[in-house]
Amino acid sequence: MNKQTVLNYHNRTKHSLERYAKGPESIDWEDQPDQFRRFSGCEIVTLPLPGAELEPLFADLDNPELIPSKPLDMANVGLLLELAFGLSAWKQFGPSRWALRCNPSSGNLHPTEAYLISTGDDRNRSRRVSGIHTIPGDNFIKSGVYHYVSHDHSLEQRCRFSDNLPDSGILIGLSSVHWREAWKYGERAFRYCQHDLGHALGALRYAAATLGWSVELQAEWSDDDIAKLLGLDRDDFKKLEHESPDIICRINTHADSKPLDIKALLEAAQSGDWFGKADSLRAYHMYKWPIIDEVSTAASKPQTEESEWLAVQQPIIKSSCTKTATEIIRQRRSAQQFDGKMTPLPQTDFYRMLAAVLPTTAAFELWRWPPKIHLFIFVHRVEGLAPGIYALPRHNDALESLQAATLADFDWQKVSEAIPLYHLHSGDCRQIAKTLSCHQPIASDSAFSLGMVAEFGETIEAAPWLYRRLFWECGLIGQTLYLEAEAAGLRGTGIGCYFDDSVHELLGFKDDKFQSLYHFTVGKPLEDKRLETLPAYGHLDDVV
CATH class of the missing domain: 3.40.109.10 (NADH Oxidase)
Structure with missing residues (x-):
């Protein structure tokens, strides 16, 4: 019963080109809940x-x-x-x-x-x-x-x-x-x-x-x-x-x-x-x-016995960032719009960002379970890479099942020895990425955007509360990309609004074995000069 409730919720809350998931008919800004x-x-x-x-x-x-x-x-x-x-x-x-x-x-x-x-x-x-x-x-x-x-x-x-x-x-x-x-x-x-x-x-x-x-x-x-x-x-x-x-x-x-x-x-x-x-x-x-x-x-979680999945730490592509960690953490922002004419993102920076989200890196040392989330990437402007669709399986065991579940036309050619990045299809995918992400230009005006695809059906079958954990893994990947984008002199934005089954149709998924749970995009931000930026805790300066 709990499993079916979770599956019903997931399917009911999908956005589609024909309709969006149920939400308020209007926004009353006076009704906004207090953030604090x-x-x-x-x-x-x-x-x-x-x-x-x-x-x-x-x-x-x-x-x-x-x-x-x-x-x-x-x-x-x-x-x-x-x-x-x-x-x-x-x-x-x-x-x-x-x-x-x-x-x-x-x-x-x-x-x-x-x-x-x-x-x-x-x-x-x-x-x-x-x-x-x-x-x-x-x-x-x-x-x-x-x-x-x-x-x-x-x-x-x-x-x-x-x-x-x-x-x-x-x-x-x-x-x-x-x-x-x-x-x-x-x-x-x-x-x-x-x-x-x-x-x-x-x-x-x-x-x-x-x-x-x-x-x-x-x-x-x-x-x-x-x-x-x-x-x-x-x-x-x-x-x-x-x-x-x-x-x-x-x-x-x-x-x-x-x-x-x-x-x-x-x-x-x-x-x-x-x-x-x-x-x-x-x-x-x-x-x-x-x-x-x-x-x-x-999706409420009972008490459980958890096994420990120990990833073997692998050498990571070295970061070229010379800023302190505290500076990067405090400057993290979500971009509202991107410069659609940016120069291509250096390939080394792109590979660094993708390497940072692999489960064998220090960023994921707190994650106790085998990875269930894999990336499908729309490359728009990356130096040395043809625009098109790429995939980053986050563990080797998923490669074969991902290949079997996606379109037969995808060539799955590995393009890097440093990371498990595979070319699937060449072509200008900017309009496709924009349309799939609820017509938002941030998905097309960036250097790249991506969908986080979960090993879904079998995971929910094992325990319905794991539904939450799949999204947590997505958010952990997103936070890593946010900071890596800042370190590369760019900016990231998480995208929660996308047309779920249209994404699945584009990639070739025909059932719930794999589902897209979160999107993300990275590019050169356009700053809104009308906005004034004030210190985080300036309001405490006068407090004794």
Whole structure:
């Protein structure tokens, strides 16, 4: 039943040339949900002012094991949260002003919420970890659950653990407010929330690597247990504005810490003191989308035993970027339009971007499973490559099944020894790419655009909740491409609007064995000179 509900949702929310998936008939901008969730009645933990620069270059992140680990202190915890989920800038046009963040989001609506969980005996940690404090006189983050407010760069203490736990360092919990996306995108919004969760995982991985830390996905957890730990199952939320649990991540700072005791952690949350109520997101909820609740329930994850898929790290095409990692992370933007007459993208930069999304690279060290997402690329303007359609299978075992599922006319000629890139068809595909991506010029005016194709049918057959994980993998690829585009002096944009089955027809897919789940495009951006760019946290300068 759950599997069929997920499949029905997926098929129902496909866009087609004849019709778009169900969405609001009109957009009431006064009804837009607040981007910044706050909980009233919580103790506020003010983090050190953001914006500090770190030494590692963006190119250094290819070898994160060589980056010295920063100490676990308040400043570095703040940097982790800022670089992963914080503001990157403000934009202003006339009286309108809106924030941009380091983690990208469909429509800049930001359904993803982040929580920090601090563990350990507070008295012992106060002697061992310097610089972490919450209120005058303390020098540590007290054990408990905290909600991160990106606007204020602060933490709200939602729960204070009453039990002393083994010091397992810090955890990051992620959840989604589906309504934030549904307000604009209607029924298809559940897909976009999952993309954004993948973006957030990628942003967290890059932020941690910049500090010399790493991220471990706690994939065994059930959604119910995540909800209990983060307080999402409590009656602290306005109707229709609840959060759905997604993932718990453990931050490995390479300091001494104990194994994570999930049972003890959940017991501490259940017996702890909880504070605060979620403020209203100030939306009227003019439209209701019950199918999102239905698919969310059907795709709910139980507790599982997860095997570890260990990719053998391979040499990566070296990055030529000389900027620091923090600079690249903070300058990431989504391009609104591209220069359709750009000079061809150097082939070395193109190959570097594609190499960076392979599962054997450091960017995917947190991903615990065999890759299920493969790229089909519309090359428009790349030096030394004929315009046309190309494919990048992200593991060798998929090559034969992809060849069998696609058009017989595709020649599948390998064009590079450095990466598994295959030529399929030569020709000017700019108009095709534009049409398939809901007639958007960003798909044709770029250097290249692509579709992320999932090993779909068998994955959903195995477990319906893996539907979400397929989109997470897409978002992780997207975040990597976003940063690689910036490092190459270009800009990327994720594309959630495309005509699903028209893409499948073009490639030759005849059933649900493979499905396209996300599109992306990279090119030379055209900046809108009418917009003023303001500092990310200039509004905090006057706060004492």
